[in-house]
Amino acid sequence: MKICVLPGDGIGPEIIAEAVRVLQALAIGCEMEEGLLGGCAVDATGDPYPPATQALAQQADAVLLGAVGGPQWDNLPRAQRPERGLLGIRQQLGLFANLRPAILYPELANASSLKAEVVAGLDILIVRELTGDIYFGQPRGIEMRVVDGRQERFAFNTMHYSESEIRRIVRVAFEAARKRNRKLCSVDKMNVLETTQLWRDVANETAVEYPDVDLSHMLVDNAAMQLVRNPSQFDVLVTGNLFGDILSDEAAMLTGSIGMLPSASLDANNKGLYEPCHGSAPDIAGRGLANPLATILSAAMMLRYTFAQESAALRIENAVRKVLQQGYRTADIYEPGMQKVGTRAMGDAVLAAL
Ligand code: IPM
Ligand code: MG
16 A cells, blocks of 8 residues: 655645555555656745656656645746646546545534524535536637737636546546435536537436436536535536536535535546645645544545455544544634534544544
8 A cells, every 4th residue: 555645735644644644544555756846846846846756756656635725835836836736646647536535524514604493404416527527628828919900918718528438537526425325417508518518418428338327417507506505415426627626616615614525536547646635735835723524534535445354444433433422622613612622632532533
């Protein structure tokens, strides 16, 4: 079990440290090696995804990532932005299938901005395509163009999907639905965008292979609304890269805190990159305040998907449930009467629960 550990920027190193301690405590023989990705890599080498990290990531079976980015790198040329490191590793490793579960832990029902009865029992999985779409379209820098006889700034990105790119992610989603409640909702904008007309067509064609799964379609604007109106109608959602980025943040917030949500990004052979859904939170970085649970739960997903260690994954997930039951809360999920803890103390509590 060779794991490439990329703490990244902001709160990344703090939350990764806790996940690494959890993996070590399981004593199941993980070999971990650290590398640089994102802003820290730019500072050290000028490159957000330097060759040494590329080699490490390619040789590993799995990558465990903290988060990248921060305001100090905002003015860099696009190719050097920390986010490019993340996009680069996703693309280079072919991690097209991004799984983002949103689960409401009953103990955190009050942390949600929605009424407790709306989010009760929430358990949805967003399957986001991760290596195509407008994210990897033909980019053009901001340039000057003549528009209506006047020079003005102009920019464009292209949205594109091929049939095979759509089919493979839709299949991942059907397979996931099969292991859950057999309901799949495909999200597109086919009333406007040709790319997503193709998406819908391919989803319908693929459905023939999965007669046991109930496929429905929803336009993305309606899906955004339905997620806050009645999220329990969903089981598995599948969508493209851009829509998935937006809807997964929205779904995360239903659960009370994005600080709780893990993710897996998989290639065709279950090699994967595992990272929390949240970002680098520069505002609280280095202060020991961040919630490490999303990263710890990402390590559990790694054990499940890449290493097929289901029982070790469940041990971690049960330990996280237990610390919530015991009342431990980082600031993002704190409510009066609970035991407020920082990053390290939360890690300690999970280790004790393990
Ligand atoms: C995410 C993030 C990234 C994305 C950024 C940091 C490039 O928002 O993983 O959701 O847009 O994919
Ligand atoms: Mg995002």
